Amino acid sequence: MEAVAWTFRPLWKTKENFNITNAGNNVLLFALELEVDVEKVLLREPWSFDCHLVLFQRFDGSKPSKDLDFKLCSFWVQIHDLPYQFLTPKAAVEITETIGPVTVSRDTAEMKGGTFMRVRVVIDISRPLCGGRKIMYDEDSERWASFQYERLPNICFWRGMLSHDDKECELWLRSKGTLSVESQQFGHWI
Incomplete structure (x- = not known):
């Protein structure tokens, strides 16, 4: 402590x-x-200690601490590879609402990152991170918009989980260390 x-x-x-x-x-x-x-x-948020995610939750003392459910954390999510017409706060919110509740900032200037947009999203860390979304530009064309999460602590690149890192992953442990880095679904890009 x-x-x-x-x-x-x-x-x-x-x-x-x-x-x-x-x-x-x-x-x-x-x-x-x-x-x-x-x-x-x-x-x-997010906060980390010794490269591990630290989750916070408001607690008024009205229930036992063992009943607290630590699985939500707010992250700034960057949306990359968007065409110029989608570099707006409205489009950024619509895209990221698919991965969790969005906290819309009063100052939309902090949402603009030059060639990308960024939005504060509440992420359920009991699920794998989302690497991006397909965006429909018009009726005939779609494109991949990739997500990058700011201030990520240790992450499992095999499964995209924040609850453990690579060396604690069941996939890695079951393989007895034989999985190759090339077979990881995620990387430092996330």
């Missing part, structure tokens, strides 16, 4: 201090004194 506090305290730069309690089963309860500090931490 001390290492976690030592890592996050300077990153979060909270106005007031916070306390950490170990709830067991890899769950830590962070008690932040100010709502503005809570919002700041949640808005700057």
Whole structure:
């Protein structure tokens, strides 16, 4: 717990201090004194510790901590390979709504990345990441728009999962290390 506090305290730069309690089963309860500090931490997701994703969830203490379901995290998702006519906030939201709920920013300037668009999406980490979508330009043509996720921690390149990395993957373990890198579905491009 001390290492976690030592890592996050300077990153979060909270106005007031916070306390950490170990709830067991890899769950830590962070008690932040100010709502503005809570919002700041949640808005700057994803967080990682030792290259592993750290999931946060609001908790009011009304139920046992063992009943908390840690499977959602917000990521900035970049949409690449879009034609110029689709480099709009509206198109970016419509495309990324297919992978999770979108948080639309009040400042649409942060959605524009030059040759790509970026959108904040709540991702269900119990499912593989989505590498992109086919986009219909008109009745006769379609094209692949690829997704890149900002600030990804360790990821399994075999299955696209955030819950484990390559060396912990069942596919890798069952193969006894014989799978080739070329057979990975994902790579550093994601």
